[in-house]
Amino acid sequence: xxxxRTRGTTVTAYLFLTPAxxxxxxxxxxxxxxxxxxxxxxxxxxxxxxxxxxxxxxEIFTTDFYFAKSVAATLYFALGAVISGIxxxxxxxxxxxxxxxxxxxWRSVFFIPYIVPSIGSCIVWSWMYESNFGVFNYFLHLVGIxxxxxxxxxxxxxxxxxxxxxxxxxxxxxxxxxxxxxxPRTYLEAVEIDGGNxxxxxxxxxxPMMTPVIFYNFLMSMITNLQVFVPAYALTKxxxxxxxxxxxxxxxxxxxxQNNFGHASALSLIFFIFIxxxxxxxxxxxxxxxxxxxx
Numbered sequence: 001x002x003x004x005r006t007r008g009t010t011v012t013a014y015l016f017l018t019p020a021x022x023x024x025x026x027x028x029x030x031x032x033x034x035x036x037x038x039x040x041x042x043x044x045x046x047x048x049x050x051x052x053x054x055x056x057x058x059e060i061f062t063t064d065f066y067f068a069k070s071v072a073a074t075l076y077f078a079l080g081a082v083i084s085g086i087x088x089x090x091x092x093x094x095x096x097x098x099x100x101x102x103x104x105x106w107r108s109v110f111f112i113p114y115i116v117p118s119i120g121s122c123i124v125w126s127w128m129y130e131s132n133f134g135v136f137n138y139f140l141h142l143v144g145i146x147x148x149x150x151x152x153x154x155x156x157x158x159x160x161x162x163x164x165x166x167x168x169x170x171x172x173x174x175x176x177x178x179x180x181x182x183x184p185r186t187y188l189e190a191v192e193i194d195g196g197n198x199x200x201x202x203x204x205x206x207x208p209m210m211t212p213v214i215f216y217n218f219l220m221s222m223i224t225n226l227q228v229f230v231p232a233y234a235l236t237k238x239x240x241x242x243x244x245x246x247x248x249x250x251x252x253x254x255x256x257x258q259n260n261f262g263h264a265s266a267l268s269l270i271f272f273i274f275i276x277x278x279x280x281x282x283x284x285x286x287x288x289x290x291x292x293x294x295x
Contacts, residue, residue: 039057041262043262057266064263077244080158081166081221082222084162085169086218088166093173093176096177097177111173115170118234121164122231129235131150136148153240161235176210179213187209215282232245232248238253
């Protein structure tokens, strides 16, 4: 039988959990139920919805010309941004973990891009990518290379957005840096005693001990970059020829620009299922390469 103190503790716990539970329901669960319901209808937002069953899903996989392009563009961007971002952030973190002059200053410099508002950074990068007077084409001109249409070229549009995204991964650098500072010094000293060099310490100690941090950054970065929206909205509008028509921008265009909320909701649901399945696969495969201290 529960004592009065135990019952009081339980009531207090539920009272403190109530705001979080209400937020979870009204901000997450209730909107998800609404998306599922709308995805089964044909609704413009101006007229009563008409139930169509799985018609929107059938249309997406059979007649939607933009769906396949959007999936390909999203995967291309996400994989490029995640892989490049992890290599960039890990390399910078390794350098900032060393005893260098002005280390605190350089840590701040590499973190600042993360806190710059997305729209503001997009405006600056659009000036830098400008085909006639942008800084990148200016330097290309100095070395005798023809100007490049960075955001208008099917070849360079998505890589240009990837470079801009990787530049803003200051939080990933901080997380990697925190992980590097927690690598046990005793393990590194043991390698030195056994005659190992810097590469041996990096390969056999640093990398294994950093696998949980790498996993976290990889997972969070993958989920974030699959849902990329601001660069496509601010810089390319999905062009050229749908090369940067990312899924979230396609959903936005279908729902809020073309008032096709049923189709947009169906796209959102498919996209949610895909990200959830990908997350499950990443978690399942991580057990084969992640290492925890003491294992």
